[in-house]
Amino acid sequence: MNRDRSLVQIALYAAIIAALGLLPKFNIPLAGGVPITAQTLGLMLAGIMLGPVRGALSVLLFLFVVALGAPLLAGGRGGLGVFAGPTVGFLVGFPVAAFVTGWLMQQLRQNQLFIAALIASVCGGIIVLYLFGVPGMALMTSLTFGAAAKAILVFIPGDLIKALIAALLARAISRAKPGSVPSHPAG
């Protein structure tokens, strides 16, 4: 029966990622008008809360349902078209980012939950994600690697804030509902 519980949790975090994108109100107003969606916050959370395998699976489930035609990406986008866009590298990096975030959470279990979650989200949800996103953008737009990297740097400050929020959320949730962060002993 544990399997089914995992399945429901995977579906839940996939839906949380979707809900974060459904609400334009949650766009964080920063970085000079660059639209920052909360969706990458969702993938950090999936990794932090569920650990590497289930976290990555829930992100894969989300992407799969988007590819099927559900308009669940921020701004009501969806369908196969988004996988042909300049940001496809980020979409490919989503599950890997969630995996690395979850894996780091497990490696850092000796540390405090907040610190572990912060380091895991910065490394997994930002560094790993951009390792996929920037080459993907360079490939799709035939820009040089450097030009693509420069064009995308504006998103970094917002992403750092999201990593901080993800860590704060993990701590608050584990306090309010012990046992809800299974990837960490304190959770």
Place this chain on the structure above:
Amino acid sequence: MISLYLEQQSWLHRLPTSAKLIALALSSVALLTVASPWIMLAALLGAILIYLSLAPQGWRHLSAARPLIPFLLAILVIHYFTDTLVEGCVSLGRLLTLFLIANLVTLTTRMNDMINTLQPCFKPLQLFGIQPRSLALAIALMIRFAPVLAKVLESLDEAWRARGGGKQKWRLLVPLIIQGITLSEHVADALAARGGSAGLNKRI
């Protein structure tokens, strides 16, 4: 069900899903190799013509590409400064064409048809112990959870504003996720009480 599917009839709706997906894959690969601006323009016009042939108001659906525009302009500008404008136009045309043809498949294919067509691709997952049926259940659960969570977030937001609100709206995510976890526990219990996902009827 929330979907970008276009509820009507056209020649593209009648084509089998597998044919559309294979055609999309082949034309995407072909487009990535095109370097001539004229061939790219022809491809773009071809894609637009297909939209026009869809329905009396097929051109309306071209607006799906609108969120791409700021991105495309930025790419054009960067190309202009790093190499040539022609290069920029080719890569802009490629992105736009790729997006438009991929979106055509989404517009003209029902979500269920897409899942059914992709079903054979899930067979290898059984090697890892993932049953195709669990996947179908996960999709159904997620599609149901998403609007419920959006609704919960909306009412949390209303309550927050009624109490005076504030700037740090991300704090609402704490009760949202806790309510989500509670909800998922109830669903998991209900599933277990019915014999688990293995005991469910085949048609979900």
